[in-house]
Amino acid sequence: xxxxxxxxxxxxxxxxxxxxxxxxxxxxxxxxxxxxxxxxxxxxxxxxxxxxxxxxxxxxxxxxxxxxxxxxxxxxxxxxxxxxxxxxxxxxxxxxxxxxxxxxxxxxxxxxxxxxxxxxxxxxxxxxxxxxxxxxxxxxxxxxxxxxxxxxxxxxxxxxxxxxxxxxxxxxxxxxxxxxxxxxxxxxxxxxxxxxxxxxxxxxxxxxxxxxxxxxxxxxxxxxxxxxxxxxxxxxxxxxxxxxxxxxxxxxxxxxxxxxxxxxxxxxxxxxxxxxxxxxxxxxxxxxxxxxxxxxxxxxxxxxxxxxxxxxxxxxxxxxxxxxxxxxxxxxxxxxxxxxxxxxxxxxxxxxxxxxxxxxxxxxxxxxxxxxxxxxxxxxxxxxxxxxxxxxxxxxxxxxxxxxxxxxxxxxxxxxxxxxxxxxxxxxxxxxxxxxxxxxxxxxxxxxxxxxxxxxxxxxxxxxxxxxxxxxxxxxxxxxxxxxxxxxxxxxxxxxxxxxxxxxxxxxxxxxxxxxxxxxxxxxxxxxxxxxxxxxxxxxxxxxxxxxxxxxxxxxxxxxxxxxxxxxxxxxxxxxxxxxxxxxxxxxxxxxxxxxxxxxxxxxxxxxxxxxxxx
Amino acid sequence: xxxxxxxxxxxxxxxxxxxxxxxxxxxxxxxxxxxxxxxxxxxxxxxxxxxxxxxxxxxxxxxxxxxxxxxxxxxxxxxxxxxxxxxxxxxxxxxxxxxxxxxxxxxxxxxxxxxxxxxxxxxxxxxxxxxxxxxxxxxxxxxxxxxxxxxxxxxxxxxxxxxxxxxxxxxxxxxxxxxxxxxxxxxxxxxxxxxxxxxxxxxxxxxxxxxxxxxxxxxxxxxxxxxxxxxxxxxxxxxxxxxxxxxxxxxxxxxxxxxxxxxxxxxxxxxxxxxxxxxxxxxxxxxxxxxxxxxxxxxxxxxxxxxxxxxxxxxxxxxxxxxxxxxxxxxxxxxxxxxxxxxxxxxxxxxxxxxxx
Numbered sequence: 001x002x003x004x005x006x007x008x009x010x011x012x013x014x015x016x017x018x019x020x021x022x023x024x025x026x027x028x029x030x031x032x033x034x035x036x037x038x039x040x041x042x043x044x045x046x047x048x049x050x051x052x053x054x055x056x057x058x059x060x061x062x063x064x065x066x067x068x069x070x071x072x073x074x075x076x077x078x079x080x081x082x083x084x085x086x087x088x089x090x091x092x093x094x095x096x097x098x099x100x101x102x103x104x105x106x107x108x109x110x111x112x113x114x115x116x117x118x119x120x121x122x123x124x125x126x127x128x129x130x131x132x133x134x135x136x137x138x139x140x141x142x143x144x145x146x147x148x149x150x151x152x153x154x155x156x157x158x159x160x161x162x163x164x165x166x167x168x169x170x171x172x173x174x175x176x177x178x179x180x181x182x183x184x185x186x187x188x189x190x191x192x193x194x195x196x197x198x199x200x201x202x203x204x205x206x207x208x209x210x211x212x213x214x215x216x217x218x219x220x221x222x223x224x225x226x227x228x229x230x231x232x233x234x235x236x237x238x239x240x241x242x243x244x245x246x247x248x249x250x251x252x253x254x255x256x257x258x259x260x261x262x263x264x265x266x267x268x269x270x271x272x273x274x275x276x277x278x279x280x281x282x283x284x285x286x287x288x289x290x291x292x293x294x295x296x297x298x299x300x301x302x303x304x305x306x307x308x309x310x311x312x313x314x315x316x317x318x319x320x321x322x323x324x325x326x327x328x329x330x331x332x333x334x335x336x337x338x339x340x341x342x343x344x345x346x347x348x349x350x351x352x353x354x355x356x357x358x359x360x361x362x363x364x365x366x367x368x369x370x371x372x373x374x375x376x377x378x379x380x381x382x383x384x385x386x387x388x389x390x391x392x393x394x395x396x397x398x399x400x401x402x403x404x405x406x407x408x409x410x411x412x413x414x415x416x417x418x419x420x421x422x423x424x425x426x427x428x429x430x431x432x433x434x435x436x437x438x439x440x441x442x443x444x445x446x447x448x449x450x451x452x453x454x455x456x457x458x459x460x461x462x463x464x465x466x467x468x469x470x471x472x473x474x475x476x477x478x479x480x481x482x483x484x485x486x487x488x489x490x491x492x493x494x495x496x497x498x499x500x501x502x503x504x505x506x507x508x509x510x511x512x513x514x515x516x517x518x519x520x521x522x523x524x525x526x527x528x529x530x531x532x533x534x535x536x537x538x539x540x541x542x543x544x545x546x547x548x549x550x551x552x553x554x555x556x557x558x559x560x561x562x563x564x565x566x567x568x569x570x571x572x573x574x575x576x577x578x579x580x581x582x583x584x585x586x587x588x589x590x591x592x593x594x595x596x597x598x599x600x601x602x603x604x605x606x607x608x609x610x611x612x613x614x615x
Numbered sequence: 616x617x618x619x620x621x622x623x624x625x626x627x628x629x630x631x632x633x634x635x636x637x638x639x640x641x642x643x644x645x646x647x648x649x650x651x652x653x654x655x656x657x658x659x660x661x662x663x664x665x666x667x668x669x670x671x672x673x674x675x676x677x678x679x680x681x682x683x684x685x686x687x688x689x690x691x692x693x694x695x696x697x698x699x700x701x702x703x704x705x706x707x708x709x710x711x712x713x714x715x716x717x718x719x720x721x722x723x724x725x726x727x728x729x730x731x732x733x734x735x736x737x738x739x740x741x742x743x744x745x746x747x748x749x750x751x752x753x754x755x756x757x758x759x760x761x762x763x764x765x766x767x768x769x770x771x772x773x774x775x776x777x778x779x780x781x782x783x784x785x786x787x788x789x790x791x792x793x794x795x796x797x798x799x800x801x802x803x804x805x806x807x808x809x810x811x812x813x814x815x816x817x818x819x820x821x822x823x824x825x826x827x828x829x830x831x832x833x834x835x836x837x838x839x840x841x842x843x844x845x846x847x848x849x850x851x852x853x854x855x856x857x858x859x860x861x862x863x864x865x866x867x868x869x870x871x872x873x874x875x876x877x878x879x880x881x882x883x884x885x886x887x888x889x890x891x892x893x894x895x896x897x898x899x900x901x902x903x904x905x906x907x908x909x910x911x912x913x914x915x916x917x918x919x920x921x922x923x924x925x926x927x928x929x930x931x932x933x934x935x936x937x938x939x940x941x942x943x944x945x946x947x948x949x950x951x952x953x954x955x956x957x958x959x960x961x962x963x964x965x966x967x968x969x970x971x972x
Binding site: 047532 | 930931955
């Protein structure tokens with residue numbers, strides 16, 4: 001493949017994953033620490049250091065106001081949306097209203113847009129891919145939940161642009177999972193994708209056949225995921241400790257950080273073993289001098305399953321409702337795909353099997369399947385011979401506001417795109433010469449509860465009694481997901497139309513500025529890493545010279561040349577020490593370190609040469 | 616002395632007790648405060664002073680017990696078995712025989728009381744006042760240091776007792792260890808000032824001679840304090856000056872500790888901020904030089920079984936739990952959620968204790 005590779009990125013609510021197709025094989029790229037997934041968490045420390053991924057997750061509780069997690073729930077949302085209202089009550093970081101009624105996050109006095117936050121995670125995924133592939137990566141396919149609206153999809157695209165990525169395609173997560181599942185096989189199946197991730201639960205039904213992947217139905221709960229399972233263990237530990245020691249660990253951030261990490265670890269272990277030990281020494285101070293208490297408990301799988309039984313049942317209830325709403329009989333399903341790390345829990349697998357009457361497929365890795373599917377899509381876009389065709393559906397109803405503030409659906413949700421549909425309306429007042437067409441997206445009967453996509457006015461209508469003038473409103477959705485709405489006076493042919501362009505809430509100028517800033521930051525990080533490496537090398541050289549010097553100095557003092565060499569050496573050492581000190585103090589000393597390093601190396605060689613001669 | 620003098624003021628007795636207490640003469644202080652309790656059994660200040668005295672001794676000082684009118688049998692001032700004072704209890708005293716020790720009592724046994732109580736004076740009269748007893752017998756019914764059995768569970772038992780009386784020496788042998796004012800010391804013990812006039816005369820003489828420059832208690836006990844509270848260390852008179860001094864002595868942690876004692880809002884003073892910044896800067900340099908390259912990845916040096924036997928606080932425990940062989944010192948600073956100085960100090964301590972490498 002001569003063209004630049006296209007990586008696939010699963011930009012998850014809690015974890016992200018990057019994959020690429022190598023010699024025909026979709027492969028997950030591990031990060032620098034060897035993890036195959038990276039937490040979608042961004043933090044800024046008190047010292048201003050930006051943290052992404054595992055290290056950000058590990059300080060999330062001790063630095064709650066400086067850590068952004070689950071930002072995917074907010075991306076592309078309007079400030080006055082219910083999701084933002086819910087987040088305002090639960091988020092530990094500060095949300096503020098943006099200039100375009102969008103949502104912004106204030107971190108340590110700096111305000112970031114949601115796409116900027118997501119771009120930091122995407123930059124990290126890009127960096128992971130570049131380090132692994134040894135070349136710059138520019139193109140990617142990013143996955144989003146099937147229910148994401150146009151604004152959310154556009155915001156995800158903008159995040160990619162800010163991260164310096166060309167987002168060649170946005171695809172639905174269940175579609176990606178099914179792609180990975182069907183890759184290399186000639187399957188014709190109807191499958192359910194049961195996606196229980198860290199923070200969200202989605203259930204989708206897809207029809208796969210002859211290289212065509214069609215999403216038939218999708219639904220879920222954006223506030224149900226693996227973290228809820230962790231929280232049950234956390235509560236069990238905290239209240240057990242409270243009962244035993246009369247100390248509430250929730251009041252101590254450090255203790256809670258350790259408990260959260262340990263709970264997640266215990267949960268993961270219980271997928272493979274029947275019992276696990278939770279051992280957290282020195283968890284909390286007793287307040288008596290240096291004395292600290294330990295937390296030690298055993299958790300069995302049975303007990304864990306009791307703790308989370310209602311969460312598992314909630315997943316199944318959502319599945320049941322989704323299938324009923326879509327008119328799909330579960331007996332028509334050929335397979336159930338498990339997606340998301342939480343589906344490794346044996347109880348979930350058991351309940352899924354009982355509900356669907358099918359053993360869930362385990363041929364795909366639930367943590368990686370979405371990224372693998374995205375990478376397959378990326379590879380197929382490069383390959384003109386590829387016959388993979390993705391058919392997406394509209395995740396929400398599309399329609400207009402009618403008299404009384406009600407919402408009239410024109411295109412039902414779960415309609416496969418591209419599609420078009422129309423509906424005829426009449427005037428509501430005598431001699432009405434114009435109508436305002438307000439285009440909404442959503443599932444509520446009240447228009448105001450749905451999302452306004454755009455509006456226009458059709459004027460020049462004939463003056464007639466109410467109900468006599470008929471106006472036909474037509475919706476069209478292209479394969480790229482672009483919505484066009486037109487209104488036409490059926491008698492005169494007078495017509496007006498609007499093309500709804502998705503917006504993330506950022507202007508083009510803002511996106512370009514953010515992209516430049518992200519680039520500057522990346523350059524800064526690279527330079528500081530280079531400086532840190534140089535600083536360590538200079539410190540090592542100074543140490544070596546310090547050890548060699550006493551053995552050579554008596555000899556060097558014996559002649560004029562030697563004394564001159566000592567003087568020069570001292571000057572070099574002094575210069576190097578100053579550069580190291582400046583660097584440690586946070587002042588940029590990259591150039592100084594670069595200059596002094598070869599001189600130190602020469603000095604070291606000289607001293608070693610003298611010792612060799614002496615010996 | 617059979618009858619108590621009604622003219623003697625409990626407050627005066629308390630003041631006099633304070634004076635002796637401030638001079639570390641606990642027996643004299645106890646005598647005065649005991650007298651105050653005799654005069655006013657319900658005087659909370661007198662009772663508090665007396666109880667404080669019993670708790671203040673490193674060995675759980677118990678001079679002589681006193682029982683007087685108005686006390687219930689289970690009053691902690693009277694019954695050593697139920698007093699909340701320190702664990703080392705005095706031995707019962709029999710007559711003038713000092714140094715006989717009952718040893719550490721078992722919890723299920725009440726302490727043995729004096730063989731005869733009230734004390735029997737040489738002249739055959741009975742008294743409940745140990746000081747009176749001493750004044751008449753020539754000695755006080757204190758136990759010798761060797762008689763005070765240290766409690767093996769009480770760390771404080773290792774501290775030096777104020778009482779330095781040997782088995783055979785008379786009470787005066789404590790003169791060197793617990794110096795009393797020159798004035799009327801012997802007279803004081805020879806003849807206990809009882810009346811208001813006598814006490815005032817005594818105090819006037821003491822002031823005149825310079826032995827009692829301020830006949831006021833060194834510590835005010837107007838409000839009873841919770842005896843189980845840890846001792847409150849009085850803040851330095853001028854924390855800023857102390858911080859300056861500590862900086863001059865290169866005690867950088869001391870500088871920060873001194874500045875912590877500044878009243879609210881004073882920490883914002885320019886000089887305080889400057890001193891704190893200087894101290895932190897020096898501390899950081901010290902810690903960084905001890906830790907070396909902060910991009911280095913530390914490793915835990917002890918097994919999880921050994922770990923719980925270490926003497927660590929929860930903050931050190933947190934830092935230790937984050938060391939997983941993948942994060943660097945610099946990462947630990949970032950994820951600790953603590954100030955950089957604190958994190959590096961804990962890491963330095965863990966390194967010095969060989970807990971990490």
